[in-house]
Amino acid sequence: MKRNIYNKVIGCVVLATMLSGCYDDGVEGDSYYVFQGQTVGDYLDADGKYGEFSTILERAGMKGLMYAYGDYTCFAPTNEAIDRYVDSNYPGCTLETLPDSAVVALAKSHLIGVRYLTSDFSTGYLQKPNMYDRKVQVTIEKEFDAAINDSMTVFVLNDYSRIIQANDTVSNGVVHTIDRVLEQSSYVLPDYMQSKCETLGFTLFMEALKQTHLTDSILREKDESPGMLSRLAQYASNSEYTTEGNKVPPARKFGYTVLVEKDNLYKTVYDPQNMGKPVYTGDLQADLVSLFNYAKDIYDKVYPDDKGVYDDDYTHPKNPLNRFIAYHILDRNASYGDLVCSTPDWSVQEGGDFVEYYETMAG
Template structure:
């Protein structure tokens, strides 16, 4: 058979075979229930906020001062926790009226929006934004979200209302407002951020960590928990092979700290009781032949029960360092519900500051 004729016949046959499928698709399209389809309004996150000044003009003012309005007008995928006008004003008033802050009025020059500094606008704006889309279903079991400020926010479920709360304070009143470039969750309070380091946060809760804070002070371990970042070394061949190298590494720490009430249940009522407890646990841990802590035992380390609490071989110092990991572990990373198998115990291992 002539090749050209063969090709023509093959094409006609293929067209005939495809015709029923095309007719079927067309008939299916007629039966679609459009009531269940979400229709995008064509709004970006920025235009959504700008088009509703009665609700979001204050937050949008802050976004514009920080230059984030342009980013939220462009193509991308973002999550925005948008506080209402009332929430923004309540927060700003609290900043200006705060008499306990180290910087007068927290750096504000006057009451109201115009009194905010550029740095405050930048911090507030970026702490309410994430460079990825996080939907309500992702937050059901609690999760940690990295914001564009470089700090995390945590979600949880309010035990009373059953609704999602961010940082245990800001209730999401309306979730999953899908935009062309991401999603908006409306919150009833500005997300509160802290400039405190981990040990400073302990000082903020004297009703919980009096004993632990006293132990941190005695051992001087706070000095080991101050670094928040370090510069990285870029390999000399990075430019040649065109691979990305971050200029800095973000550092973090996790303290598994018993509260005063937990310690008191075990007869530890003050710092002296904690010292005595640490001595009992660690005094003989590195004894030759019988010690259970083989890392120190094999190195011939002599553990001390003396009062040089800054020594890494002191019992109190060892006790505290066993509770501290040199990495930041958000709560949702401690549980692996998405990977659980019924009846199978799951384990994870964290290396602490005690070798």
Template structure:
């Protein structure tokens, strides 16, 4: 009888052990749900996961909330690391890596059907401020981000948002990034490059250690000119659209005027609020006061762009 009881007890212990192991196995094979969990479980995103871990952002993407994450593939990260002379993500300074990763995250859920051509804000920030960097989304043919990265696998659903896999790391943009990515500025880009070869505007405005405010005329603004001036004059016209500081719309005098000196040397004056549907009105160095600021605060890593509907002309006789 004692032997029977002993065998019975041993059998119960074995059965309990098997049951316990089964429960533990179920716990460890949990279906990925959050953005971070899905990234960890997805082949081809190992470099992204390593970067998130190094930057301490895994917990952020495990949090409840709604995010859109543009997730670079391993190949995308390899290209980024090579281009910046890093052997691995562990060689990238944490503060730099953090901002680059945050530049892939939007604080709202945007499935592909909600993406449209225009600007959105990422979680990356300008310098030591709380100004969020902008991202230009172009949906003319697929989805392209800042002119450099394409969505290759959209709409991976998570409990806290959505993932779109991309084929290139989206670096911190400069004001040149947005000028070249946004087709609204194609004439401006031509003016800054092929029409003014004696001045390397691209290198100047790509300087990540500088600060700029660019009042960017649209293609329509250039089309309204009787003619685009020759290079010596055009160079001065272009410089008249740039300030040597990052001046966002919130820094302008509300219900009043703000005067600033451009890199060309003449002042411009900005008046809030604007008229005729403009956010603000601008007066150039020649006294033209009918220039409208029609979009503000496209924030780059080295400055900010405000869009204007007419070309500003300096007073070249002063």
């Protein structure tokens, strides 16, 4: 499969994102202040608006880390942001009565073990996951600000949390103040896609994904087979291996990327067995047949020996619709900015158009 970096795709991990460069920062309070001698912990202690977040860090056993040597990014929610989160998700609870699991998730979700200034951001996902082992999504937008009669850059994290004060640099990292708690999805990919398909408009693709049962192929999170667990334990216990600086991951994780086609796109594609009728009309079951016919027109020519043999079983890997949907799935995580690894200097000097090739789950 040839995938050009300039093609627009709707990725599963990204679901809706476009490649973007870094912007000049324009959020309020974004002055790259350096707080001499202060740590992240000191910075949070110095302002009462972070009091509830500090309490969460203390309960989770993470506060001491914020005074320690290192390089951290702290997305610090205000007291109001935490109150809103607790009221919405744990009605009747206080910070003292929140479940321990929720406290740990809250603390770790807002900390990353490297320093990220907003000048390091681009639309997509931060490369390093947070301490809760989730990647933080970044959306960069432009908004008109009437007060300054000009547009300003807005950084939104995980769809809802807006940075309202950025790049407060301290001795062991940087603090970005956010107006909403960073909520982490516990969905597996098919469930996440199902939750988004209506609002993002890919209902037909989602239905085809379910009807082909390819949802079952993108459920696994980590390899817990006895063989893999044995191999990981073997490497971890090999002092000769680890003393040479090699790191053993705690688990072998699975990742998937789905290149989703939206309903609006199918409105411009015509059913080959009924020219003039678009693949997508809003009648989901009829549209599924149209999408099957569209796929059949492609794959009957590519695989003539299979023509008509598997048409009645959408779940068979040689069924045209199954092949079509599987062609949109990669068995690896690929945020938009990760799809092509390139050398920017070469691109500028030589005018290179970078291309990468991936084998999909269609083979």
